[in-house]
Amino acid sequence: MFPNSFEYIAPKTLMEAIELLKQHGYDAKVVAGGQSLLPMMKLRVAAPSILIDINNIDELKGWRNESGYLRIGALTRHADLEHSEELREQYPLLAETAVWIADPLVRNLGTVCGSLAHADPGSDWGAAMLALHAQVEVAGPEGKRQVPIDDFFVDTFTPALEETEIVTAVLVPTPVGRVGGRYLKIERKAGDFAIAGLAVHVSLASDGTVAEAGFGICACGPIPLRGKRAEEYLLGKKLTPETIEAASRLVPEDAEPADDLRGSAEYKRDVLRVFAKRGLSDIAKELQGEVVLR
């Protein structure tokens, strides 16, 4: 299929891009990886009359470590994080998540920030960034602001973005202590959006207690959701078969899945429980070096 006709502009600076958005407002759309927008335009579900391609804006490219956080620029592709060996140690969840998204071809183009801006309930990055307690950096005519990831997803396909704003980066706080991360996902076929997915992030303080806990729930609600109860429960506790069991029972309580062709709400909740248990058990094994019985 073929998109409606539109005007195409590829600015070289962020300022220009924002200026264009200001000029055209609702008629304009930003394209980053194009792996969600172009398919929608081809099916004519989306039909912007101005397409602003941000791929030539150098300042949006790449990721870098800054003090206190990792800054993932808006043009960082899924594949960049999949292959980022340098980030494995401190940010294991990034590569763990990336490999589950679509397929290698889509991963070469699709961007982390585009996935967040698209605000699909099935966004794997949405779940991962919730688990990592990230901040979304947004630039508009009035300058830059940071939006906590919890406030960023307003509703299905609706991010907390003004028409004139662009996501410039997502900022992932540098974890303290020893870090473990797992992304667990069940799909109908490889590369599919999740039936249910769970991002698990844990860091342990030197005394072995949980210093940071993050659970991001994918495809089980109108937007990616935080497993808040489980996080609060785990903080300050050690990872033991009992605490893992208890935390994993709390994760589904924060999910809001619906019955659909992918499975019943009850099914998805139970899968989240199983995933939480598996993810935490694996992390415990990795960080504590002890085999935690399932």
Added chain:
Amino acid sequence: MKIRVRVNGQSYESDVEPRKLLAYYLREDLGLTGTHIGCDTTTCGACTVLLDGKAVKSCTVLAVQANGRDVMTVEGLEQDGQLHPLQTAFWEEHGLQCGYCTPGMLMSGYALLQDNPNPSEEEIRRGISGNICRCTGYVNIVKAIQSAANKLADAAEESGDSAKEVSTSGSSSD
């Protein structure tokens, strides 16, 4: 809109509508019909080409986005009348039936081997997981990519000996 694209090493200047998809530009404006279209949901990978060396689905890239960039299609695999080892391997291992997915598979296989010259079966299956084949059941495609990896390794070993000589004589930069 005017664009300038290098495709398989050759430069083209064209005037295209912004909504023209790269796949159709290659097929219809440049006559490179080896790049196929199999779906409308960015699922099948029949349209796979390399864009600046990375394998992408050309049905989900605009032709104008290729402006100033390098594209490689299946037609670019054969060099000076010599089939690429991947092409030969697909033939020898019966890695194709109807041939419709083949160009995309070859391009994904090519990109995979560039990044990972010695992939395991699992890595190959993952590497081509954006490419649907309805005919072969993948077994022989996997075999073909393995066989191509071996062929390339053998070739590299052979030319590696002579390349080493060249590089020792020219490695004074550090």
Added chain:
Amino acid sequence: MALHQTELRPLGKCVGRKEDPRFIRGKGRYVDDIMLPGMLYMYLVRSPYAHARIKSIDTSAALQAPGVKLVITGEDLEAMNLAWIPTMANDQQMVLATGKVLYQYQEVAAVIAETREQAVDAAQLIDIEYEPLPVVVDPFKALEPDAPILREDREKKSNHVFHWEAGDREATEELFRNAPVVVKKDVRFQRVHPAPLEPCGCIADYNPSTGKLTWYVTSQAPHAHRTVLAMVSGLPEHQIRVISPDVGGGFGNKVPIYPGYVAAVVASLKLGKPVKWIETRTENITSTGFARDYHMTCEIAAEEDGRVLALRVKTIADHGAFDAAADPSKFPAGLFSIVTGSYDFKEALVEVDGVYTNKAPGGVAYRCSFRVTEAAYLIERVMDVLARRVGVDPAELRKRNFIRKEQFPYKSPTGWTYDSGDYEKTLALALEKIGYEELRKEQAEKRARGEFMGIGISTFTEVVGAGPSHTFDIMGIKMFDSAQIRIHPTGKVIARLGVRHQGQGHETTFAQIIAEELGLSTDDVLIEEGDTDNAPYGLGTYASRSTPTAGGAAALCARRIRDKAKKIAAHLLEVGEEDVVWDGVSFSAKGLPGKSVTMKDVAFAAYTNLPEGMEPGLEATYYYDPPNLTFPHGAYIAVVDIDKGTGAVKVRRFLAVDDCGTVINPMIVDGQVHGGLTEGFAIAFMQDIPFDDEGNCLAPNWMDYLVPTALDTPHWETDRTVTPSPHHPIGAKGVGESPNVGSPAAFVNAVVDALAPLGVEHIDMPIFPWKVWQILREHGVTE
């Protein structure tokens, strides 16, 4: 270059494929690759409703849109008497809707413009007013007395299409009455779609100055398509040239004639220009030939020890809005009565009732045109249920009931005569190769630990090669097939056949057959198919019929040439014809050692040095009417592990042992099996086309109609036994559909076997993880 292409006696060897050099270079020529000067593009407007009256169609804005050349509606076609066309099943179907639409995505109008984009733009401007009507989705409800009548064009005022039955009712009932054991199961074979990677499409190129229509079309049956087009359009048949260029997979999807094809022809006739129509994937899945959709109830009567007595099957077949199945005239339910399978039932009764619903028409295909897949799945599934009930191992139960080797030719209770088979041997090989006993041991250990592992067996019988003209025709055309071979002076051969391959490798396998018969190499033989102007008439490639029919024609045609060649050889050897012997490579004279001539020598002589009075040249045509069908069979074994946490099923191993008679090219046979298994796997675990109550298609594209990737697909293992067909000229049987026919039951049997400790007897396909999870949780199993 490729393997064995220049060798003599190539039959049975892994000859490298002759078609590959163009495909690996990206130089295949598929319909959409063909660009003709001045070509226009067509796009179809489709109904958003599953059942609605069309109140008005306003095309005025579309006609004004940039680049638009023509808009066609059903009314325009009505004026040309083309609003309806016959289907291949003696029904008729709408080309563009008139009066009302009967399924979502039905074709309503066609827009022809200078570019593809313009055609789509203009289509959006067509304003159609619909009045929604009550929708019938469930075929059982369609048969209720107060159901809305969908087909107002038919005399019969009901949604019932046909009733068909085979077998002996009285005798069957009698056996059931007295049987010690009766098992009964409702089994659904869901609606699926073949979805080849290349969608359907065509270019209709009518040349007003010559009056000739050249029609490039994705066709598995170009000759039949030409005949049908001639009959419906009134164009003289010789003024239609159908060219089926390279076809990107078919699996039956490219057998019927679709509304888009006809609309493109009409547009080209009206405009005098080439018109291209290429459907989108969504259009392909939502409107072209779906497969299966059988609701079956199966009963087996047996002895206490599991020996079967009689089989009774009742089926509701959901045909959608039109009966567009491509079944032979006398077989509205295809060859479904093969449902007694590999087992020696004394009696059987098989009934099928076809029903109309508000869904897309079809029932054609998916690597098995004639309902053999439904039949094989049903019997293999319910044999496992029986095994469980009588407490006999499923492998053992099968052995107890197999038709024995010495019973062939075997007459089945539903009227088939099986040509040959050795079921025990095939199963024995499969059991040994997979290590059945060890697997059962492992399973017992796992069960003791509360783990779920399953082993599933399917020992199916296939029936292909339709077919003998006394019984088989499609729209009256007998189902023979043909070959025409010409040997040129230098001994090079061009052979043309009436079939049309879509990836099966005919350019290689038929060259092997002909080269074998003529003492040449595969390299010497060029196979051409798919152009009705120069290929002999034939019914096409589907239902695994090419090897049994055209393959037979090729062999016999070559033998006809060899007969003449022998006479020429006698002349060259200066002996009488009765003294000439053929050793497979050359002719020699009895008792004159060292003196011989090859086919190449003979070919040259056929044009340069003929015996007195002999007609020059060396060519022949052969129309082969097979005496019977062929009956390939196989033993498949699947091993699965179940994830108790998520219900996901992992196919750990899958072994397919096939017996397709004489093997022409083992490499190609393996490839066919790999592909068919992958499709069977997809059907078992992910594919379904469901509809909601309003008749909205819920799997209209490849986001929701799932096709497995390399990561999903198991690693296939294959092996073979060889029981040649006694009646086929080279003993071959055909293999393309076997893996799809045989595998779904193996997968499902394996999953059910894994869950058997919970008392599970059946799960309908596709086996999504949630279905397994639900069963586990219902029985208190959890992680």
